[in-house]
Amino acid sequence: MNWFKYASPASFYPLAGKIAVGCAAVAVALTLAGLYLAFVVAPTDATQGEAYRIIFVHVPTAWMSMFIYLVMAFWSALALGFNTRLSAMMAQALAPTGALMAFLALWTGAFWGRPTWGTYWAWDARMTSTLILLFLYLGVIALRHSIADARRADRACAVLALVGAVNVPIIYFSVRWWNTLHQGASVSLTSAPRMAATMLAGMLVMSLAAWAYAIAVSLTRARAIMLEREAGASWIAALPEGAR
Amino acid sequence: MSAFLAMGGYAWYVWMSYGAVALVVAVEAVSVRARRRRALAAARAFGNRTTLPSPRFDPAGRTS
Amino acid sequence: MMPSAVVTDITSGDAAPAGALAALRWSATRDLRVALRTKGELGVQLLFYVIVVTLFPLATAPDRALLATLAPGVLWVAALLASLLSLQRLFAGDFADGTLEQLALSPYPLAALVSGKIAAHWLTTGLPVALLAPFLAAQYGLDDVPRYTLAAALLLGTPVLSLLGAIGAALTLGLRGGGSLLALLILPLYVPVLIFGAGAVEAVRGGLSAAPHLSLLAACLLVAVVGAPWAASSAVRIALD
Numbered sequence: 001m002n003w004f005k006y007a008s009p010a011s012f013y014p015l016a017g018k019i020a021v022g023c024a025a026v027a028v029a030l031t032l033a034g035l036y037l038a039f040v041v042a043p044t045d046a047t048q049g050e051a052y053r054i055i056f057v058h059v060p061t062a063w064m065s066m067f068i069y070l071v072m073a074f075w076s077a078l079a080l081g082f083n084t085r086l087s088a089m090m091a092q093a094l095a096p097t098g099a100l101m102a103f104l105a106l107w108t109g110a111f112w113g114r115p116t117w118g119t120y121w122a123w124d125a126r127m128t129s130t131l132i133l134l135f136l137y138l139g140v141i142a143l144r145h146s147i148a149d150a151r152r153a154d155r156a157c158a159v160l161a162l163v164g165a166v167n168v169p170i171i172y173f174s175v176r177w178w179n180t181l182h183q184g185a186s187v188s189l190t191s192a193p194r195m196a197a198t199m200l201a202g203m204l205v206m207s208l209a210a211w212a213y214a215i216a217v218s219l220t221r222a223r224a225i226m227l228e229r230e231a232g233a234s235w236i237a238a239l240p241e242g243a244r
Numbered sequence: 245m246s247a248f249l250a251m252g253g254y255a256w257y258v259w260m261s262y263g264a265v266a267l268v269v270a271v272e273a274v275s276v277r278a279r280r281r282r283a284l285a286a287a288r289a290f291g292n293r294t295t296l297p298s299p300r301f302d303p304a305g306r307t308s
Numbered sequence: 309m310m311p312s313a314v315v316t317d318i319t320s321g322d323a324a325p326a327g328a329l330a331a332l333r334w335s336a337t338r339d340l341r342v343a344l345r346t347k348g349e350l351g352v353q354l355l356f357y358v359i360v361v362t363l364f365p366l367a368t369a370p371d372r373a374l375l376a377t378l379a380p381g382v383l384w385v386a387a388l389l390a391s392l393l394s395l396q397r398l399f400a401g402d403f404a405d406g407t408l409e410q411l412a413l414s415p416y417p418l419a420a421l422v423s424g425k426i427a428a429h430w431l432t433t434g435l436p437v438a439l440l441a442p443f444l445a446a447q448y449g450l451d452d453v454p455r456y457t458l459a460a461a462l463l464l465g466t467p468v469l470s471l472l473g474a475i476g477a478a479l480t481l482g483l484r485g486g487g488s489l490l491a492l493l494i495l496p497l498y499v500p501v502l503i504f505g506a507g508a509v510e511a512v513r514g515g516l517s518a519a520p521h522l523s524l525l526a527a528c529l530l531v532a533v534v535g536a537p538w539a540a541s542s543a544v545r546i547a548l549d
Binding site for chain 1: 475479480483484485489492493495496497499500503504507511524528531535539542543546547549
C-alpha cells in the first residue's frame with residue numbers, strides 16, 4: 001500500500017474524517033465502560049477511601065500528555081526530514097490537546113493530593129515534570145502564534161518540539177534527583193494504592209478511551225487546519241456538497 | 245444515590261476532578277468541530293469567489 | 309551600527325582554510341570586538357545581576373540563616389535571567405543589517421560561525437557573572453567553600469545557558485514580543501542546569517560533595533556543545549528563509 005499517497009491533504013482529509021468518527025465512537029464506548037469499572041466495579045480503597053477513584057482520570061491524562069508529546073515530536077521530525085506540510089499540520093494539531101491533557105493531569109493530581117497527602121501541590125517529581133511539560137507545550141503553541149508565515153512556523157515549531165523532546169528525559173531525571181535529595185526517604189506522592197485487578201482494568205480502559213479521544217480530537221483539528229491553510233485548493237472545491 | 249454523590253466524604257475532590265475532565269473534553273470537542281465547520285465554510289467561500297481577494301484576506305483568520 | 313566587513317575570506321590570504329575552527333575563531337573575535345565597542349551594554353547586564361541579587365534580601369529578611377539557604381537558588385535564578393536579557397542581541401544586530409544572511413551563505417559552516425557567536429556571548433555575559441557571583445554571595449553570608457563551588461558551577465553552567473539560549477534566540481528572530489517569548493521557550497530547558505548548579509552549592513553547604521552535581525553539569529555542557537550550535541544554525545536558516 002502506498003502510504004505516501006496520504007501525505008497529501010487532499011487524500012488525507014476524508015480518511016482523517018472517517019478515523020475521527022470511528023475513534024470518537026470508540027472513545028464514548030470505552031469511557032462508559034471505564035466509568036462503570038471505576039465507580040461500580042472497583043472496590044473502595046482501604047487507606048484512601050473513595051478519593052483514590054481520581055486515579056481513573058489522573059493516570060490516563062498524565063500518560064496521554066507524555067505520549068502526545070512524543071507523537072508531536074515524531075511528526076515534527078518527519079516535517080523537518082521530508083519537508084511535508086501535512087506532518088507539520090499534524091504536529092500543530094496535537095499541541096493543544098497535549099497541553100490540555102497536561103493541565104488536566106496537574107488539576108486531577110492536585111485534587112487527589114489534597115485529601116491523601118494534605119496539600120494541593122507537593123513538588124513531587126512527576127507533577128513538577130508534568131508542569132514543565134505543560135510549559136513546553138505552551139511554548140510550541142506560543143511560537144506558532146507568533147510567526148505569521150505558516151511554513152516558517154512549521155519548521156521553527158518542529159525544531160522547538162524536537163529540542164524539547166530531547167530535553168524531557170534530562171528534565172525528568174534532574175527533577176527526580178532534586179526531589180529525592182530534598183525528601184530523604186522518597187515517598188512517591190500520589191502513588192497508586194496497591195492495585196486490585198479491577199482497578200488496573202479500569203485504568204487501562206480509561207487510558208484507551210483517552211487515547212481514542214485524543215486521536216479523534218486532534219484529527220478533527222488537523223482537518224480544520226488543512227482547510228484553513230489550503231483554502232483555494234481545488235480538492236476543497238471538489239468536496240461534495242454536504243460533505244463533512 | 246446520595247451515597248454515590250457523597251463519595252465517602254471526598255465529594256469535592258472527586259467531582260472537581262471528574263468535572264474538570266468532562267468540561268475540558270466537552271469544550272475541546274465542541275470547539276474543534278466548530279472550527280472545522282467554520283474553516284470549511286470559509287474555504288468554500290474563498291474558492292467560490294468571483295473577485296480578487298483583498299490583499300490581507302486569510303481564511304485562517306490571521307491578518308499579519 | 310556599522311556592519312562589519314563582508315565575509316569574503318577569513319583566513320587573511322592563507323592557503324585553504326581550516327574551515328570550521330577558523331570560522332569559529334573569526335566569528336568569536338568579531339562579536340567580541342562589536343561587544344566591546346558598546347561597553348555600556350555589558351555593564352548594564354552585570355548591574356542587572358547585582359540589583360536582582362540585592363532585591364531578595366530586601367523582600368525577605370536580612371536573617372543570615374535564611375539568606376544562606378536562599379543563596380544558591382537566588383544567585384542561580386538571577387544568572388538565568390541575566391543570560392536571558394542579553395540573548396536578544398546574539399543574532400538581532402546581524403539579522404537587521406543583513407550580515408546574518410551573508411554568514412549563512414558563506415562557504416564556512418554556519419554551525420561554526422554560530423558557535424563563535426555563542427562563545428563571545430558567554431565571554432561577555434556568563435563569564436563575568438560567574439566571576440562576580442562569589443563576591444555577591446558574601447552578601448548572603450555564604451562561606452568560602454560554597455562560594456568557590458558556586459563559581460565552579462556557574463563556570464560550567466553559564467555556557468550551557470548561552471548554548472541553549474542561542475537556539476531560542478534563533479527561533480524567535482525578528483518576531484514581535486521576542487523577549488518574553490524567548491524566555492517562555494528557554495526557561496523550561498534551563499531547569500536541569502538550575503537544579504544541578506544550585507544543588508552543587510547546597511550540597512557543599514550541607515557538608516556533602518558537589519562532585520556528582522558538577523559532573524552532571526559537565527555532562528550537560530558536553531551535550532549542549534555538541535547539539536546546540538547545530539540546532540541553532542538550523543533555526544537561523546529557518547528564520548532567514
